Every structure is written in C-alpha cells, then in structure tokens.
Amino acid sequence: xxxxxxxxxxxRSTCAELNDATHLVASKLGLDLMQLDSxxxxxxxxxxxxxPAGFYALNVRILALAESHGLPLMTICNTCTLNVLxxxxxxxxxxxxxxxxxxxxxGENLHYSGRTKISHFLWVLHEDIGxxxxxxxxxxxxxxxxxxxxxxCHITRPPGRYGFVDSRNNRALERLAEILGCLPIxxxxxxxxxxxxxxAHDERVAIKLTGQHxxxxxxxGATAMVTPCPLCHTVLDSFQPEMEKDIDQKLDMPILHLPxxxxxxxxxxxxxxxxxxxxxxxxxxxGYAATASTGLK
Amino acid sequence: xxxxxxGDAPVPVFPPGDGRRLGQAEQHDTLAARNSRLTPGExxxxxxxxxxxxxxxxxCQEFQVPYxxxxxxxxxxxxxxxxxxxxxxxxxxxxxKMCGTCAVRINGRxxxxxxxxxxxxxxxxxxxxxxxxxxxxxxxTRYEDKVASxxxxxxxxxxxxQFPEPLTHKQMKDASKALDCISCMCCYSACPVIGLGNLxxxxxxxxxVQLGQTALDPRNSPEKVRRSLELTGIFNCVSCYKCEExxxxxxxxxxxxxxxxxxxxxxxxxxMAKHSFAxxxxxxxxxxxxxxxxxxxxxxxRALGNLRRILRLFARGKIDPIRTLLxxxxxxxxxxxxxxxxxxxxx
Numbered sequence: 073x074x075x076x077x078x079x080x081x082x083x084r085s086t087c088a089e090l091n092d093a094t095h096l097v098a099s100k101l102g103l104d105l106m107q108l109d110s111x112x113x114x115x116x117x118x119x120x121x122x123x124p125a126g127f128y129a130l131n132v133r134i135l136a137l138a139e140s141h142g143l144p145l146m147t148i149c150n151t152c153t154l155n156v157l158x159x160x161x162x163x164x165x166x167x168x169x170x171x172x173x174x175x176x177x178x179g180e181n182l183h184y185s186g187r188t189k190i191s192h193f194l195w196v197l198h199e200d201i202g203x204x205x206x207x208x209x210x211x212x213x214x215x216x217x218x219x220x221x222x223x224x225c226h227i228t229r230p231p232g233r234y235g236f237v238d239s240r241n242n243r244a245l246e247r248l249a250e251i252l253g254c255l256p257i258x259x260x261x262x263x264x265x266x267x268x269x270x271x272a273h274d275e276r277v278a279i280k281l282t283g284q285h286x287x288x289x290x291x292x293g294a295t296a297m298v299t300p301c302p303l304c305h306t307v308l309d310s311f312q313p314e315m316e317k318d319i320d321q322k323l324d325m326p327i328l329h330l331p332x333x334x335x336x337x338x339x340x341x342x343x344x345x346x347x348x349x350x351x352x353x354x355x356x357x358x359g360y361a362a363t364a365s366t367g368l369k
Numbered sequence: 370x371x372x373x374x375x376g377d378a379p380v381p382v383f384p385p386g387d388g389r390r391l392g393q394a395e396q397h398d399t400l401a402a403r404n405s406r407l408t409p410g411e412x413x414x415x416x417x418x419x420x421x422x423x424x425x426x427x428x429c430q431e432f433q434v435p436y437x438x439x440x441x442x443x444x445x446x447x448x449x450x451x452x453x454x455x456x457x458x459x460x461x462x463x464x465x466k467m468c469g470t471c472a473v474r475i476n477g478r479x480x481x482x483x484x485x486x487x488x489x490x491x492x493x494x495x496x497x498x499x500x501x502x503x504x505x506x507x508x509x510t511r512y513e514d515k516v517a518s519x520x521x522x523x524x525x526x527x528x529x530x531q532f533p534e535p536l537t538h539k540q541m542k543d544a545s546k547a548l549d550c551i552s553c554m555c556c557y558s559a560c561p562v563i564g565l566g567n568l569x570x571x572x573x574x575x576x577x578v579q580l581g582q583t584a585l586d587p588r589n590s591p592e593k594v595r596r597s598l599e600l601t602g603i604f605n606c607v608s609c610y611k612c613e614e615x616x617x618x619x620x621x622x623x624x625x626x627x628x629x630x631x632x633x634x635x636x637x638x639x640x641m642a643k644h645s646f647a648x649x650x651x652x653x654x655x656x657x658x659x660x661x662x663x664x665x666x667x668x669x670x671r672a673l674g675n676l677r678r679i680l681r682l683f684a685r686g687k688i689d690p691i692r693t694l695l696x697x698x699x700x701x702x703x704x705x706x707x708x709x710x711x712x713x714x715x716x
Contacts, residue, residue, distance in 0.1 A: 112701040118644060243392025265611065
C-alpha cells in the first residue's frame, strides 16, 4: 500500500522523532511512504485567516503533488490534516476558486482535479491496515500499560464536516491502544485543546489549558499519554515543566507520538523510536519495551 | 462541476471509512438511538446542580423522572418543577430553539434544554464562565456587557450609492451566518479560553458572532469595524472548534465568523496580527516554519527570557539556532516563494 506522505513542519523540526518513527513503523506495517519533500507548510491557523488565497494555493499544491503520483495523501499532524481537508472541500465546491488556484500552480506544471484521498495516519491504521492485520503485527503487546488518549482538535472537529462525529464519541485512539494491548483510561481531557495555536504570542493559555489535561490524565491513572498531533505533543511535552510550575505539582507524564506507541507494540525499541528525544523522560516505558530477542530483527 | 473534474469524479470531501466514526455506534450518538434506549414510564435519573448564589455551595439533587415519548430535557425540568421541586430555578421561553434562554449543560455538554433528547442518566448544570444566580439560571451581564462594548452596529458617513443598495449574497455570506445567532451563550460556556477568566482579553465566540453580524457587513465603515476589532483580542482564539460543536444554530463560528474577522483585523489593525504575518513571512521565505524564528519574531527579546527552556530544547535537538539565525531555507522554499511572494503580506 503506497501513500504520498506529508510530514508537515513540526515533524521536520521540533518533533523530528515523529518523522523517524513514522517511517520505521510504516515499513514494519508494509506501508510504502513517498515523502513529499518539496511540500510547503499548510499555513497553520495563521495563513488561512490573513491570506485565504495563499492558503488554498499552498494546500491544493500538496494535494496536486499527491495526485501527480496517483497516490492517496497521508498526514501525521492534526492541523495539517484539517487544512488540506478544508482546501479540498473549498476546491471541489467552488469552480472559480479551483480555476484560480490551478492558475497559480500552472508555473510548476501542477494541476489538481480533486482526486486526492486525504487520510491521517490514525485513520490509515484503522481503515487501510485494519484491526486484523494490526493484531498479527503486534509482537510485543503492551500488556497493562495505562494510556490517556489525547486527540486534540483538528482531527475531531469541526463537527458535521468531513465525517467528524460529536468529538465525545471518538474512540479511534482508545480502540487502537486496546489492539496494542494497552489499557486506555477515561479522563476529561481526551478531545480538549492544547492551546498550541496561540502559544507563539501567549503561551500562558497553552500552559494553563494543557496543565489541566495532563493532571486529569494523571489522576485517571495514566502511565503515559499518546497523541496523533505533533503540535499537541509540543505543548504536552515541551511545556510540561512550565505546567508543573504553574500548578505547583510534579506531573512527570511521558508523552508519546502515535507511531511511537504503535512501534513499541511492533517490537521496536524506545531508542529506535527516539523516545529519548522528548523533554519528559519516558524511562517508565522501558519495562514495556520489547526484549532484545523480539525487538531488533 | 466542470472545471474540477476532467477525469474521474473528485473524491468526496469525506471518503467512506470508519476511522472518524469509530465509537459513534457504540456510544449511541443519534437521536433515534437515544430514544430507542428508553421506553415510556421508565425512570430517568436526573441530577440537577442547585445553588443559591455563586458563593453558596452547590449541591446535586437527584430526581427520578418518568420517561415520556420524545421527551426533551426541558420536559424533564418541567416535570421536576411540577412534581418534585417547585422552587427549581431555570429559564425558558419559546421552547422551540428561538429565544436562546434555556441553555444548560447536560453531562458536560452545552445544549438547549428545549432541543435535546433526554438521556437515561443526566447531570444537568448551569452554563460555565458566567456567575450563577440560582440553580440553572446564570447572570448574562458579563456576556451582554461584552457584546455592547463591541458596539455591534453599522456606522457610515458616505451617502448610499443608490436605493435599494446593491448587495449580493456573496458579500453577505459570512454576516448572514452570524445573523443565525440566538445569543444562547452555549459557545461562551464551551470556550476554553473564556474558561481561563481574565488571562487574556479574548472577547469569546458569542460576542464575536454578535459583532460579525455588522462587522462582516460590507456596508459598515472600516473605521467603525477597526474600533470594534481592537477590543476583541481575537487572535487569542485557539481554533479548537468547541464553540462550533455546541452551537444549536449550527453556525460555523471559527471558519465563517472568527477567521473572516481576523482577516479584517489583519487589514485594519495589523499590529494585532503580528503572529500571523510573521508565520506568513517565514513560510514565504523558508518554505516551512522555523519555530525558533517564529517565536523570536513574535516575542522579540522576551523570547530569550526563559533561558532554561531554550537550553533544554537545544539539548534535545528540538531547536536549531544555527538554522534559525542563518535563515536556512528548506527544499520547499522555492514553491512557497512563488505562491506567497517573497514580500511581506503586511499592508
């Protein structure tokens, strides 16, 4: 199964370990990823507000790159996912916009006709790999590892569009955790916001909001948290010392990228998955990592 | 769709598959599923959060309410008031999703009592982020004062071009969405940034929708819109879409109100949009975001204040000061420059 793979900005800078883990896990799962190296940023939340035309052009260009290879697009960042979904939706519903965006791409000999399927890695695991094949690949069930699923916002909302259901009812991460042998916990932060998108100008919002979520996960008995979004990861992990200061309490909550959790269950080691690149040490997970005999083949 | 689909049909916006819907069935999240879980006469367990005043301690009082077919939360509240607790305070007027007075929280979720099917077990609470007067009745003053402070009206100095004035649906497409607002304050209660109190100057989703009714109207004078936008703190919206999720009028609050208002703010009060312009410049010149440069440009020297964090991030290879300071481009820089232009988008 082959995908055009769009890592985004975070996975190529602050969360480079996510990109590495994705490639490793994908190859274990038999996913052939063709990384779109010339793909730009999708514009985060900022560009879409101040320069919609530029926003659509950047995102449709990414879709056109995938289409030029005849491949579906796989993303690993929530905000990127929503941006390309939004751009695709606007493109197919507004012929005028479609024509103007294609005119902007013509200089590169690119053209989009609206045929690229967009899927986040979390959905690929459920829809394209499937539970049965995934179970067969789990050589190191993470038996008894209590994890708190942190979905974030942009692959659960806006409701009613792109197949999103009421975000309270998302179970894709918990279901996946169960398949990997983990015990997903219930807590109030599951589909809440990490506050990343205003953190560059005022990180207090992110620290206050996410501090509550990590605290709730800890109170719910989580050993680690897992997130499908590198932006959430940045706040959950890199800002954790500030959260601890803010609530005057130790949190020590390891935060895993989604492919890292999958990778552990597939027998990859924490070192291979670069879990040591996180700010919060994840030594507690060593007990769940595969032993050398199952780990490195 | 002529220009879009020369070959195969375009992929629908949501390709079939269940990654996103996983959980919907097992959580019974449809009206039919909810209604079919209950039979008339069956007892609902309804816990209502009751209190005398904001400072007075709140207690949860439990009631057993017999289910009637198609029962709404409002019907359950009325049953309680008539049969078990005549002193229960709650607001409602129209009972048909028009007046916006009956909003409450059911099991942690903002709803209109008149438009929500009951669940077998319900905790009913007043809206958040507003002082409670009694039981389920909140004081709307904070919200209404905010709306009024934004001066949500149209001002214009020039004479009309003609009468009736030419106005297209397209020009009014965002403002007309805002006009669906019934001021129920569900979004105000659901907003996590408003939930942080006075930490920021964010006006909140509801007041912004109220402002959008006139600020997104092309007839309004830019000077008036600028004056209002300056008071909104709109760039503190975290784009979580929580407001959209609870809006009973189904207003796309983030994409059709807040983002168009941000676009106006970027034009009329560019200093508010510093973060957005910095991101645009960085993407245009480098192709992808350099987080170090973004923070430096937005925060200036303040960014260097937290030296411990900088060292921490550097130690784990999370930031690359050399790359940041030398302005090293990514292999996407060429494409981004062609699309966005290398000049700043700032007016």
